[in-house]
Amino acid sequence: MARKLKHRLVSSRAYNFVLSRWQNLRFGSQLRCVQNRLRKEDTCILFSCIRNEMHRIDAFHRYYRALGVDHFVFVDNGSTDGFAEWSAGKKDVSVWHTDKGYKKAGFGVHWCNALLRKHGTGKLCLTVDPDEFLVYPHMESRTLKDLGQHLKEIGRPCLHVLMLDAYSDRPIEETVMAPGDDPFGLCPYFDRDGYVQRSNYMSGTFVQGGPRLRAFNRDTPKEAPALNKMPLVWWQKHYRYQSSAHLMWPWSLNRTSAKTGIPVSGALFHFKFVSSLREKVEEEMARRQHYGGSREYKRYKENIRTTLYLEGVSVPYEGTDQLVALGLMHVGEWV
Amino acid sequence: MAILAFVLIAHEPAEVVGASIDMLLAADGACLVAVHYDRNSPEADFAALKRRYGAQARVLLVEDRARCGWGQFGLVDGTVRALGLLAASGKDYTHAYLVSCSCWPIRPLAELRQFLDRNGAVDFIESHDERWMTGGLRQERYTLRHPFSFARRRGLFEASVRLQRLLGLRRTIPAGLTPRYGSQWWCLRRETVSGVLRWVAENPAAYRFYRQVWIPDETFFQTVVHALGGTLAPGYIPTLYTFNLHGKPIVFYDDHLAWLQQQPHFFARKIAPSAKSCRAALAARAGLPGPTDRPVLAIPAARTRMPPRAETVPFYGRMFEPGSGIRNWPKNLETLRQPSAVLYGPPPLTRLAAGILRASGGLTVLGRIFHAERAEFQPGQSRFHGLDAGDTTLRDYDRALFLSRILSRATGLPVFELCPGDDPVLEKLVFENETTFVAVPLLPGGRSPAWRFLFWYLALPEPQRAAIDAAGHRFDRLRRTEETAARHFGQKHVAAMERKLFAPANRAGLVFAETGVPPDPDWTTSLRFLHGGRAEPLLGAFEALAEALSRQDWRRLAPSLAEETEGVAARHG
Numbered sequence: 001m002a003r004k005l006k007h008r009l010v011s012s013r014a015y016n017f018v019l020s021r022w023q024n025l026r027f028g029s030q031l032r033c034v035q036n037r038l039r040k041e042d043t044c045i046l047f048s049c050i051r052n053e054m055h056r057i058d059a060f061h062r063y064y065r066a067l068g069v070d071h072f073v074f075v076d077n078g079s080t081d082g083f084a085e086w087s088a089g090k091k092d093v094s095v096w097h098t099d100k101g102y103k104k105a106g107f108g109v110h111w112c113n114a115l116l117r118k119h120g121t122g123k124l125c126l127t128v129d130p131d132e133f134l135v136y137p138h139m140e141s142r143t144l145k146d147l148g149q150h151l152k153e154i155g156r157p158c159l160h161v162l163m164l165d166a167y168s169d170r171p172i173e174e175t176v177m178a179p180g181d182d183p184f185g186l187c188p189y190f191d192r193d194g195y196v197q198r199s200n201y202m203s204g205t206f207v208q209g210g211p212r213l214r215a216f217n218r219d220t221p222k223e224a225p226a227l228n229k230m231p232l233v234w235w236q237k238h239y240r241y242q243s244s245a246h247l248m249w250p251w252s253l254n255r256t257s258a259k260t261g262i263p264v265s266g267a268l269f270h271f272k273f274v275s276s277l278r279e280k281v282e283e284e285m286a287r288r289q290h291y292g293g294s295r296e297y298k299r300y301k302e303n304i305r306t307t308l309y310l311e312g313v314s315v316p317y318e319g320t321d322q323l324v325a326l327g328l329m330h331v332g333e334w335v
Numbered sequence: 336m337a338i339l340a341f342v343l344i345a346h347e348p349a350e351v352v353g354a355s356i357d358m359l360l361a362a363d364g365a366c367l368v369a370v371h372y373d374r375n376s377p378e379a380d381f382a383a384l385k386r387r388y389g390a391q392a393r394v395l396l397v398e399d400r401a402r403c404g405w406g407q408f409g410l411v412d413g414t415v416r417a418l419g420l421l422a423a424s425g426k427d428y429t430h431a432y433l434v435s436c437s438c439w440p441i442r443p444l445a446e447l448r449q450f451l452d453r454n455g456a457v458d459f460i461e462s463h464d465e466r467w468m469t470g471g472l473r474q475e476r477y478t479l480r481h482p483f484s485f486a487r488r489r490g491l492f493e494a495s496v497r498l499q500r501l502l503g504l505r506r507t508i509p510a511g512l513t514p515r516y517g518s519q520w521w522c523l524r525r526e527t528v529s530g531v532l533r534w535v536a537e538n539p540a541a542y543r544f545y546r547q548v549w550i551p552d553e554t555f556f557q558t559v560v561h562a563l564g565g566t567l568a569p570g571y572i573p574t575l576y577t578f579n580l581h582g583k584p585i586v587f588y589d590d591h592l593a594w595l596q597q598q599p600h601f602f603a604r605k606i607a608p609s610a611k612s613c614r615a616a617l618a619a620r621a622g623l624p625g626p627t628d629r630p631v632l633a634i635p636a637a638r639t640r641m642p643p644r645a646e647t648v649p650f651y652g653r654m655f656e657p658g659s660g661i662r663n664w665p666k667n668l669e670t671l672r673q674p675s676a677v678l679y680g681p682p683p684l685t686r687l688a689a690g691i692l693r694a695s696g697g698l699t700v701l702g703r704i705f706h707a708e709r710a711e712f713q714p715g716q717s718r719f720h721g722l723d724a725g726d727t728t729l730r731d732y733d734r735a736l737f738l739s740r741i742l743s744r745a746t747g748l749p750v751f752e753l754c755p756g757d758d759p760v761l762e763k764l765v766f767e768n769e770t771t772f773v774a775v776p777l778l779p780g781g782r783s784p785a786w787r788f789l790f791w792y793l794a795l796p797e798p799q800r801a802a803i804d805a806a807g808h809r810f811d812r813l814r815r816t817e818e819t820a821a822r823h824f825g826q827k828h829v830a831a832m833e834r835k836l837f838a839p840a841n842r843a844g845l846v847f848a849e850t851g852v853p854p855d856p857d858w859t860t861s862l863r864f865l866h867g868g869r870a871e872p873l874l875g876a877f878e879a880l881a882e883a884l885s886r887q888d889w890r891r892l893a894p895s896l897a898e899e900t901e902g903v904a905a906r907h908g
Contacts, residue, residue: 068609141589143609153583162654193652193740196733197660205655214729221732256655260580265655312721312744327653333579 011202016249020113020240027105028114031075034095035087038119042070044145046126047116049075049108053130054082055276058180060130061090067134068143069126073119075111077102103288109241120235124148127245128231128268133183134161136266137320137331144232147264150334152234154263158248159232160256161266162328164190165210166317167273167308176275183271188316189309190269192326195227203247204228204254211273211308216299225296229268230254264332267323278304337451339366339444340428342417344410346373346403347436349383351608355436356394358614362621363444367428369395369421371413373403395420405486408545410519410552415535418528429455432522437605438574439614440621446630447573447601451522453632457568458527461517462557468516469582472496472549477514478505481549509541515557520574520604523560530563531556571634575600589613596620599635648672651739660733664760667735668771673742674866675749676873677765680777681793683892684847684884685752688777691883692750697872699745705734705757720744734758748773748869755794759828766835769865773873776836776844779889781852784837788813791820791829792893799823804895812895845877847884854881 009015038045046069050057061072072093076083077100087093096115098105105111112127124145128134136147136159151159166187168175177186195209205228213224226246230253233239240249248254256262277300284297308314315322323329341359345352356368370388372381381400388394397416403409418431430451440447465473472479479499483491499505508514523531535542545551560567575598577585587595587603588610595603595617606614626632649656651670658666676698678685685703693700693713701719702711710730712719722740723729730737742749753762765772779793780786792800795816803815821829835841842855854877862870890897 138588138590141610142607146586146588146607146609149607150586153586154579154581160655193743194736195652195654196736197654197656199657199660205659207654214726218723218726219728221729257657262655262657310721312718314721327650327656329654333581333585335579335585 011251016240017238020238020249023106023110023240024114024117027110028118030098030100030105031096031111031114032098034076034084034097036094037091038071038073038094042123044069044124044126044148045071045073045120046128047073047075047112047120048128048130049077049102049112050079050083050130051077051102052079052081052083054079054086055177055179056130056181056183056271057083057086059183060133061093063133064126065092067139068145073115075108075115077108077111106242107244109244113240116235116239116241117237121237123235124232125235126232127241129270131183131271132163132231133269133271134231134266135269135320135323135329136161137264137324137329137334139320147334148232148234150264151232154260154333156258156263157234157236157239158230158253159264159266160204161229161231161268162195162207163210163227163229163268163270164328165212165227165273165308166190166269166271167211167314169307169309169314171305171307172273173275173278173304175273177271184269184317187271187273189314190317191310191313192315192328194313195328196221199256202251202254204251205256206246211310212296212299214310214313215306215308216296216303223295228256231268232266260333262330262332264334265330267329269317273308337430337448337455338428339363339448339451340421340426340431341366341368342414342421342431342433343368343370344373344403344413344417344433344435345370346376348376349380349387351436352380352384353387355434356388358439358618358621359434359444360391360393362440362618363448366444367393367395367421367426369397369417371397371417372400373409373413374400375402375404395424395426404484406550406552407484408548408551411545411555414552414556415532418532422529422532429525430522431525431528432573432602433520434574434602435604438520438602439604439606439617440601441575441595441598441603441617442601442620442631443623443626444601444621445624446626446632449626449630450573450601450632454568454634455524457566457634458521458523458560459568459572460521460523460557460560461570461572462515462561462567463517465514465516475500476549476554477508479549480504480506480547482547485549506544506547509538509544512541512558512562514554515561516554517557518572518574518576519552520572520576520602521556522573523556524565527560527563527565530565531559534559534563568634571636573601575603576605587613592616599631601631652736660736664735664758664764668764668768671735671739671742671771673739673749674771674773674869675742675745675751676773676775676870678750678752678775678777679762679765679844680754681779681790682752682754683793684777684779685754687884687887688775688845688880689750689752691880692873692876695872695876695879698747698876699749701741701745701749701751703752703754703757704738704741705730705753705761707757710737711752734761748866748873750873755791755824755828755832759825762828763831763835773862773866773870774843775873777847777884778836778844779847779892781846782837782841784833787833787837788816789889789893789896790836791824792816792896795819795823800895809896816896845881845884847887847889852881852885853878 046064074095076095076097087095102108116125167189168187191210194214195207198206206226207228208224209227213221217224229245230248242249281297281301324331343355359366359368372384385396388396397420401409401412403413479496483495485492545555579585584605586605586607588607589612592613649670650672651667656670678688689700692698704710709724709727712724717724765774779789799819803812803819806812806815843858845854846852859874862874
């Protein structure tokens with residue numbers, strides 16, 4: 001009974017309206033604008049929450065510029081590695097700074113929500129972490145804006161993606177990423193199958209899999225992290241990310257398939273499994289600012305020496321057609 | 336030689352419109368371009384166009400412009416005004432060709448002129464009756480008034496339709512007009528254009544009628560040309576357009592270039608604004624002085640419907656496949672498109688049969704993959720292409736996914752062992768899904784229901800069998816077998832499986848008996864029919880299997896059920 005009532009409450013419009021206003025007020029006020037260089041003509045904006053990511057920021061910035069992102073909006077959660085100097089020299093980067101707790105801010109999503117509402121409404125917004133690299137069908141010849149236009153035409157406000165954990169064929173701690181390195185070259189492998197899905201009318205499709213299921217949670221599959229995300233959204237002011245961009249309000253956004261079939265979908269390469277994970281893990285174990293009592297980070301600590309490459313499951317990334325052929329990504333009607 | 340006059344309906348920024356005009360002027364040295372620029376677009380853009388083309392004699396800009404919008408009369412009115420301007424200018428042309436800024440030539444315009452010369456007696460405009468429309472309003476496009484924009488005032492549009500239906504308001508179609516429908520894009524001869532302009536001048540009331548017809552651009556010219564009684568090219572227009580399932584035009588990008596160039600059309604829409612290299616390549620091709628190697632000179636028969644696409648077959652485990660991940664074997668098996676053979680029977684028999692099949696080759700023979708304690712792959716192997724035998728928790732987290740991963744890794748026809756108790760739901764379904772599974776039941780003794788005791792006795796695990804053996808009398812052992820099987824596998828499951836295995840009509844499967852009953856020819860023929868060449872190695876191995884099974888003696892496998900028979904035989908002998 002209590003559960004039912006709770007469910008009614010969290011899926012009610014009034015509750016979500018009040019909650020999102022309150023969150024935007026509370027977490028929006030934690031952000032201090034360092035530089036706002038947004039222009040009116042920026043239609044495709046990337047939002048990201050970062051902390052000490054200088055070793056990959058250049059590759060990240062270059063990659064998304066090439067896909068057609070007009071502007072980058074960063075929430076800097078107390079970086080100490082020279083991010084401020086880097087961003088000061090970039091014309092297409094705006095920065096908001098905060099030293100407040102990452103965990104309290106819903107692992108950064110509340111900060112992003114506040115900025116998305118203020119600066120992203122009506123725009124094509126891409127919300128990714130700095131270790132996530134989006135791929136989508138035909139990306140070799142079509143831009144993110146083309147994709148956005150197609151989504152608009154088929155009446156879908158967002159793009160669903162599968163997060164693919166990328167790794168190398170060496171132990172994690174020996175996979176060293178230097179600034180400017182191409183992450184796809186360093187970690188070319190991903191799991192070609194084994195993604196467990198649970199579809200639900202309300203919350204869309206919950207996906208688990210990859211090395212974080214088969215290597216870190218082989219006896220506790222229920223605890224494996226979610227791999228479904230919605231990073232690309234035509235933002236509207238009542239939209240809101242919940243639970244680190246795996247869920248969205250309103251819940252109709254979470255549905256992954258329509259009557260006309262499965263629409264175009266993408267994949268998000270996740271380059272977490274490099275040597276910098278060790279420092280990150282040590283820092284997080286002290287800060288305790290990650291999901292589930294940093295349960296996941298304990299797993300990473302135990303497994304830092306393992307090699308994630310597995311013969312028969314791991315394949316090197318060759319291109320978007322490969323992901324479509326494997327059934328991990330869909331072309332939909334975007335032929 | 337044909338002289339083209341392009342009627343360009345535009346609303347884009349001035350530089351985009353300018354690019355289209357420049358491309359047309361450059362590709363054809365003799366053509367005219369009459370531009371109607373939407374009055375809803377910024378005035379500054381029109382001023383820029385006027386500055387740019389004011390002195391260009393081949394470009395005519397409509398000064399008195401209409402307001403345009405998707406599905407609105409402005410598109411028709413603008414076109415008519417541009418045609419009027421062409422007529423008033425007194426310039427010489429033979430064909431008027433309607434284009435927008437998303438239309439881009441895909442063949443040399445010289446080839447288009449040749450094509451029009453050869454087919455000078457027809458107009459290119461689609462003309463269908465109302466069955467052409469695939470959904471939405473049909474007759475009501477004409478019989479209701481549509482004062483609101485569908486794109487911008489959706490709610491008002493629908494409310495007005497509902498209100499008029501409720502009040503029973505209907506408009507009468509002007510006399511002499513039979514509504515015809517078709518694609519907005521056309522290429523008309525000058526005589527036909529004059530006829531349309533004359534019709535507009537002579538029938539101002541009927542022309543006004545179209546102000547409140549819905550999507551008039553898909554019906555006005557079609558209807559008037561039909562009323563004028565011109566000769567039309569059957570089912571072909573030189574503009575290529577395709578729609579997706581949502582009724583939206585398919586947009587072409589750089590990667591469509593090669594495909595576009597092969598199509599038997601002269602213009603294509605829509606080419607994405609970002610497809611710069613595609614646009615440049617096509618513009619260069621449009622300007623070629625002569626036709627291509629494979630020119631289109633006669634009117635092609637078939638209309639292009641869809642760009643080529645790789646047909647993807649749904650399969651279990653495909654991302655976002657509806658129904659994926661639910662614990663429902665019947666639903667899961669619908670998307671499991673790969674057939675596999677299942678050896679079903681007591682473990683000693685499946686083990687024996689798997690060994691024989693493994694030796695015969697051409698098949699991927701696996702062990703009891705759904706064994707409760709460990710997934711058995713090939714003998715002595717704990718891994719099967721990245722799957723671990725010990726990962727039973729992961730396997731049971733999504734068994735259908737596990738099965739589909741096994742199937743996708745098999746090189747030959749996959750064969751696996753399934754024993755009673757491994758997965759009760761799947762055991763039943765194996766016998767019900769002929770397309771997904773080749774069920775090979777292995778029956779010890781024979782098909783007669785009496786042999787079910789032996790079947791369940793052999794299927795039970797060792798401790799239970801020992802408990803049965805402990806009974807003193809043979810009759811007790813049989814009864815205990817029945818009871819223990821019902822307890823161990825579930826009464827309902829035992830009954831259901833017995834109905835499938837020992838029904839009088841059942842001819843499938845292999846019987847493991849002293850006589851060595853060969854597989855039923857009817858059954859093997861049906862397998863050949865269902866699975867084709869893939870099942871051939873399995874069918875070839877059946878003979879050997881029946882042979883080898885007949886050499887076994889069930890008395891050795893179940894001595895406790897055998898001894899008393901022999902005792903009786905000894906007594907009487």
